[in-house]
Amino acid sequence: MAVGWSRDGAVQDQIDATVEEAVERARSRLPAGESLTHCEECEAEIPEARRKAVPGVHLCVRCQSEREKKQRPASGFNRRGSKDSQLK
Template sequence: MASGWANDGAVQEQIDSTVEDAIARARSQLPKGESLARCEECDAPIPEARRKAIPGVRLCVNCQAEHDKEQAAYAGYNRRGSKDSQLR
């Protein structure tokens, strides 16, 4: 039961929207195209197993890890999963 100006189900709609946005963001960042043989950041060779496992890969493991750390700082959605935290 919602209170105030929110309609019934508003909290769940907000949570669903947050999850859908996160999924769309993650999908938009998937690599596309042909994998590179060398990292575009540091020019280190990218192992063939990595190129086969992740089609379109452009970074070596170390550079990808750094890139992921930087992206996590800008994650724009709530990871706590608590309904109460969605409203704050």
Template sequence: MANGWVPDGAVQDQIDDTVRDAVSFARMRMPAGPSADNCDECGEPIPARRREAFLGVRTCVACQGERDKWPAFSGINRRGSKDSQLR
């Protein structure tokens, strides 16, 4: 289905790009390397079971919970409407 000047499949291309960007961002945020013994934010010891369960962990449970409260991904606007471009 064509939408004006947009070629066929353009909407699906936008969806695919959005999903690809979200996966790339999630992979980028995954911890890598050795786990820390103490939390990078508060300095409290990180339990051994957490370090084993999540390789590369850098924060304790409490600090990670605080981090998770705030959205980290604002996304890329691909809709192209005039109002959404003003943000």
């Protein structure tokens, strides 16, 4: 049983909050609305199967892949400041 400044379960609450924030951030980046029939960037036709699978899609698979490669990956971050702070 740990004693100190935080109550029991505080570390798990921090982990849960971090996961919830990451999920919300990911959901906010999902496309919404009506899908386009042609890609915004290259004008290639977007297959109907993709339009149905990803509502609100605006890019073809190739352009979407290229865009994702350019984006920085989200770094692991927890509220205590260090990835391994909870492993000690």
